[in-house]
Amino acid sequence: MNTFTFSQATGVAAAVQDNAAHDGAAYLGGGTNLIDLMKENVARPTHLIGLKKLGLDAIENLPDGGLRLGALATNADTAYHPEVEKRYPLLNQAILAGASPQLRNMATDGGNLMQRTRCYYFYDLATPCNKREPGSGCSAIGGYTRVHAILGASEHCIATHPSDMCVALAALDTTVHVSGPNGERTIKFEDFHRLPGDQPERDNTLEPGELITGLDLPAKGFAQNFSYLKLRDRTSYAFALVSVAAALELDGNIIKDARLALGGVAHKPWRDKEAEALLIGQPATADTFRAAAAKVLAGAKGQGTNNFKIELAKRAIVRALKQATEMNQALDANAFQNSNP
Incomplete structure (x- = not known):
């Protein structure tokens, strides 16, 4: 693991400003994926911005009958929240199908969206990987592909997204709230993650420095x-x-x-x-x-x-x-x- 500096943000605007002030900065929520990537030297941020004090862990009813999940609400708190269990049991099932209880206790809802692929070759620094090093090639193509994509792949990447929670969020027509250097915006969930195309290094449509602040579930939860x-x-x-x-x-x-x-x-x-x-x-x-x-x-x-x-x-x-x-x-x-x- 490379050396890095660390700061604890106390507000969303401060976190975004801190990110802009450091080349190679990364946001740190639960850290269940990022820390693994850092240990394997797949990710090498030079500065980490802690998000735990941002107060984005609430799960609240919305005026239109929907439900807002704070980006820093843990997967466990979300799965077992009474409103999620009652109104969005599909999401409850998907979260509980993922990871382990220990990881769900740490992993955040916003961080779940940011998970990177579990492709064998992505984690193996001895092999070429277009997601790690654009233009180096895709070792998975022609290799061992048991866990790889059968839909939407490209000649540059056949990796898959690993999240269970995100599959349910996609089915439920979730909206993602983000904040960044250019202000706040919302992203339809179907537009948040990308297909690899010729830029497999880009997992999503976030702009540099943008931070997920919340997820809105619509009123219709298909609870029956x-x-x-x-x-x-x-x-x-x-x-x-x-x-x-x-x-x-x-x-x-x-x-x-x-x-x-x-x-x-x-x-x-x-x-x-x-x-x-x-x-x-x-x-x-x-x-x-x-x-x-x-x-x-x-x-x-x-x-x-x-x-x-x-x-x-x-x-x-x-x-x-x-x-x-x-x-x-x-x-x-x-x-x-x-x-x-």
Whole structure:
């Protein structure tokens, strides 16, 4: 790990100013990813700006019926917050599927969005990597690709985004609030993370020095029919090979609204609005779900050792949507059981 200086910011504006005053500065929230990157010399910031005293850890109701998550609220506090458990159980499930309890106690909501890929070659300084050193090449292409992208990749990078929480945030139409040298702005969640294109070193659309201050969830949380399905090599503390956030609004057996987002398959959480449109107005049947899955994976491309993920993703979508349709029945059965001990 390289040497660095440290300062503790006491306000958002002060943090942004401190960042602008130091070349190679980085913001430090929970540090669960950044510190790992620094230990491996993948990240080499010269100055760290502590954010713990910014007061951005509140979770508050919004006037429009939505919910604001402070950027420094921990993943654990968010998952177990009564409003999240009640109104956004899809988000609760996604957070609890990620990492370990110890990491969720430290990791922040804003930091979760900033996670970098877990590509083997990104962490191996002995191999070329366009994300670490633009223009050096992508060692994953032609290499071992079990965890790599099948959607949205480019000739420059086939890495995937590792977050579980972000898959649910994508499905829920979250809005990201940021503050930077040019003031405050909001970013639609679907526009926050980038596909690699010819700039794989850029994970997101933040401008230099910008800081995430909060995340707004809309009023509609799909609390009745939802499912977060995570398929991985082991049942705990492992990143997804494929994950699916599925949320439905049903009128009997007819789908009135649908959300569908995937993790573990692309450089960003992958939401397909055209596939969602195929679901709306259709009966909640296996045939309907398979048609949507086929649409999502229509442009998928394997890289050899990850070819299996294409069929796995299709089956995961069908399974998650089926679980979402059954969720309301399960909730009703549980409520009946609790009222009749």
